[in-house]
Amino acid sequence: MSDALQAGLTKATIATAERHLFLCIGPDCCAPADAEVVWEHIKRRVRETGLRAMRTKAQCFRICTGGPWLVVYPEGVWYGAMSVERFERVLSEHLLGGKPVAEWVVAVNALSRNDADDFLP
Numbered sequence: 080m081s082d083a084l085q086a087g088l089t090k091a092t093i094a095t096a097e098r099h100l101f102l103c104i105g106p107d108c109c110a111p112a113d114a115e116v117v118w119e120h121i122k123r124r125v126r127e128t129g130l131r132a133m134r135t136k137a138q139c140f141r142i143c144t145g146g147p148w149l150v151v152y153p154e155g156v157w158y159g160a161m162s163v164e165r166f167e168r169v170l171s172e173h174l175l176g177g178k179p180v181a182e183w184v185v186a187v188n189a190l191s192r193n194d195a196d197d198f199l200p
């Protein structure tokens with residue numbers, strides 16, 4: 080493995096992350112400019128809280144209404160209409176507290192698999 084690849088994997092926190100957050104930033108489910116504000120807030124708050132979470136900006140989950148959509152793995156919890164204010168509650172109750180904000184959960188699919196070891200070298 081090259082040093083550059085190892086550095087990238089380390090920077091992405093692949094080996095240490097406990098969660099992966101995806102935020103759709105539009106353009107059809109929400110106004111991209113508004114979603115960018117939420118995205119920047121998520122990045123800052125993940126950093127500030129020391130949350131062991133990867134975060135990825137997405138551009139369409141094919142829902143295309145009711146966004147910005149935030150998906151939290153490994154739980155596979157989908158939240159719509161994400162905002163700075165709503166993320167603060169998701170952060171407190173779900174990401175730090177371990178309990179999803181039930182009234183905002185639109186869908187759940189954890190994509191559970193038990194055969195991940197089969198793919199490891």
Ligand code: FES
Pocket residue numbers: 103104105106107108109138139140141142143144146148
């Ligand atoms: S643009 Fe966000 S789900 Fe399609």
